[in-house]
Amino acid sequence: MTTAAAGIETVAPRRRDRWPPLVPLAIVALLVLCGLFAPWLAPRSPVEGSLGERLVAPFWMDGAKPGHPLGTDRHGRDTLSRLIHGARISIAVSVVGITLTGAAGVFIGLLAGFFGGWVDTLLMRLVDISLSLPGILIAVLLSVVFEPSFTNVIVVVVFLLWPSYARLTRGETLGLKQQDFVALARVAGCGSLTIMFRHIVPNLAPSILVLATLHVGYVIVLEAALSFLGVGIPPPTPSWGVMVADGRGLIEQAWWVSILPGIAILVTVLSLNILGDWVRDRLDPKLRQV
């Protein structure tokens, strides 16, 4: 794949492009806020409910009840509170999952790209093997061997995503290690590890960051899929995925149970992707391939 160095946009970024798109930024900020302050923000407990208040409608519909602005779910639990706490879980899963994935993937990609040779071959075949195993199936098998839990979900996320980071890092490293600053570092007497971590990694940061931002949305949707199959976060913890899966038989009767968290996922992922695009455009237009 040729990279045309010249001829890409030479127009300087306009003034307002220096600022990230505001609406998506606000949404993500709201998300983070919910995640951090959920217990104080949520009007009620996300896990307590009573059958007498099942499937109460949101405030603008008939049958609404005070105290449940966005209605209740199958067990009478408050939707709004669950959405707020769900943000927390979704963030936790994405942040923890992607951090671990990034760490593992970058490390392996570094080794492969930097040392080359049989190390590279071995690690890339590892990537192949990992990619060839059907992820969802592994997730189900794992949840059978170990109980469904937050940890299980993280393991699945790492398993599914680390190859992208490994490949990207390897590709970039291959290019970077030819550059002058690496040669200089060697001449200066730096060991391989130092070169890798102090010199190469910082240069990788932009692309990794972009990839990570784009993956957050993917992880949230993945968690929803796992919950649908029954191998996600165990009840009664509310995650948006669990909420969508829970209400799936009720779309006509009580649409808010499933649709509201679905909208939450949609808006969040959209915002994250737009922000990710902006980050990428700002950092280096050449990275558009990522």
Add this chain to the structure above:
Amino acid sequence: MQRYVVGRLVQSLVSMFVVSLVVFALVRLSGDPIQIMAPPEASQADIAMMRAYLGLDRPWAVQYWTFISHAVRGDFGTSVRFRRPAMELIAERYGATLELGGLAVFIVIAVALPVGVYAAVRRGSALDYTARTLAALGQAVPPFWLGLLLVLVFGVMLRLLPTSGRGTPLHVLLPGITLGWFAVAGLMRLTRSSMLDVLGSEYVKLARIKGLPERTVIWKHAFKNAALPVVTFAALLFVALLNGSIIVETVFGWPGLGLLVIEAVDSRDYPIVQAVVMCLSAMYIGVNLLVDVLYAYLNPKIRYAS
């Protein structure tokens, strides 16, 4: 080049071997099929007898050897649940999954490619923004949810399409769309960015200066160069869709491999799980191998590298 190909081939075989070990171990760790199938009245002695009969009481190493020595001949054992050869069941079902995956790939390519190309060409236009928004939407909606929604709208409310099962061409439409939806976004973005890069290149500038019609510039010159990563993506996409079919088949009751294997996990039907995973992995590794060889052939740098 020869050495490269042979080397890659050997690596692929080793990869398959590792895959077989992983799936064997995972499946055995997940539990005992006899315990699940045995009815209330079976005593522990009965269950032990049954296990011995099926060879499940032998040490793992022995079981693995049996498994792998038969697998290379295409014999994946007999399904514990259906009491028929696993390969036979797969042969019955894979057609349905191929049908589903095939339609999904067709939808993905038919929609994502042209939209991606034109979004790149008319960068910054309304089309571009719409396309990117739709792409983002596509990646933000959980597939199973979309599936149920589609069934509700097109099946129940509008009565246009059947709600489940397989039979007429109409039956495959909703599942196919659900399956392909997620990938459309990814391919669209990739196409768009590939095209953007190529469109800015000297090569394309030259073609324009030559006065070639825009259409030719876009498709004959720009796209062909942008196509390689896209083709790679599409090939791997097909295999990825096979994985995604697990969820879609569950929602729609589509009698394909995905449904078969999920239920095999549930009933600890080792032979089927092993067979399906091995087949899917083989396909993926095989496609990868082909793509790598193709790349090597096209790229002189690799062709002559050690």
Add this chain to the structure above:
Amino acid sequence: MTTRSIERRTFLKRTATAAVAVLGAPLLSARAAAQGDRLVVAVGQWGTETPFAWRHVQAEKPLWDCVYDPLIMRDPKTFEYRPGLATEWKPSNEMRTWTFKLRSGVKFHEGFGELTAEDVKFTVEQSFKPDSLGGSAYFFRNHVDRIETPDKLTVVMHFKSRQWIVPSLFTQYVGYQNTISKKYFESVGEQKAAAHPIGTGPFRHVEGKQGDYHRFEAVPGHWRKTPAFKELVIRRIAEPATRLSGLRTGEIDIAQVFGDYLTQAQKAGLRIHETPNAAQYWVILTGQTTPDREDYCPACPWAGDPKDARSLDNARKVRLALNLAVNKKAIYSGLWKDRGGDTPYSYYYYPFHRGHSADWKVPPYDPERAKKLLAEAGHAGGFEVRVNPYVQLVAQDGPDVMEAVALDWEKLGIKVKRVPEATSSFGPKGRLRKTNKTFSVYGSPPFDEPVAGWERVIHSKGAFNLLLDGAYDEEIDATMREFDTERRAKLTQALGQKLYDGYHGVMLGMKSLTWALGKKVNTWSPLAYVPAETNYDSVS
């Protein structure tokens, strides 16, 4: 594939009618026998899908029962025995020998001749095979001495010891012994016979795809009654929402619905068919077992130490508290949609069983008293429990019910940890008493006599532990050994009372099972007490 797609299309355009009555049930509808057509039934799962008596368990019944006739049928209202393929069944030799006389002139499908005693003998003898794991195979393998066929229509079974339970194994709905054709089995071999079974039933198998669907055709002039629908298709659709969609569009005519799906079905204008009092629900409080089992937990507040009378007494208080803490009326209206309630019962002791007592009331909702009892037992601060909210064969709304119970318990200060695990892995753990003290919601099917069930599920040697193990072994054994029906009934009642008084489970109530019927279905005679209805021949 093409044939099927054409048929699917035409099916969608037709309307089905016509009526048939099953033995003992009323109704030949006025709109009888119009264009007898295709009836489509959707079930969620059908087990291992094997049609053979010596291999299958409850799960396969909804699929294959239509192809067979049972030896002994049941009255749909009273559940009593009625003649089926067997016209009489008599014990002799102090119940060591059972003689069955068969109906004459019953034909197997596809011209494989008439039913003879040889076929019954052949069917039962398949249970002797070491890999036969079917519902009653174990019993026959261990207890049958020999089977004789003195003439074409008489089967004589000799057992190694006295057995009163024999007829039960051949009955409709409860028994598994569907008679197959020896000639057919021997001529095509087991694999082919499994893929395309032959029986004497009101429907015959035409074709099918494992795991997907099976198609049957009505047998004209069947000795019971010719089914109203010419064709029967049984499809497997795991997702309840999808089944409901199919019902609403008319692609499916009959499917089981529960909870919110039931409400949606009604809103969509579908009629509901109800089997009253089909299932008893209770929460299994795991941990009450024998010392040799991993689940044995004398320290658990609800189990107690068998060597310490005070501990046992406190444990009983705790169990009663767990019972009183649950708001059952909320479950009845919120989750069961009032299809079920607090009919008095004891575990596996249905109202139709002899000796059933109306005193066995479901404990009321009294959280205050529950708190007091917990305090008295020394657990005012609560304790931790594990629950598995899984879908059980009969209790398909298990997850919702378990969550409701968990929420009620949490109001008492009990910490509930939800540990979801599917039947496939949890079931075997239950058998091995290795669940790590995890509770679950259970829905029971009826047995011919409560003690037949108790022997399997409340006995330390039984395959399951669905209430407790060990405490009543002697009583169960004594009851099983009692061959006089009257005395046995008395013993059964006494034990039923003890089980009730011990509050060994958290009793929730008795529930009806409900099916939604598409517009093509006019009538379907309901059967009492049957969780897995299979009498599609009586749909019209």
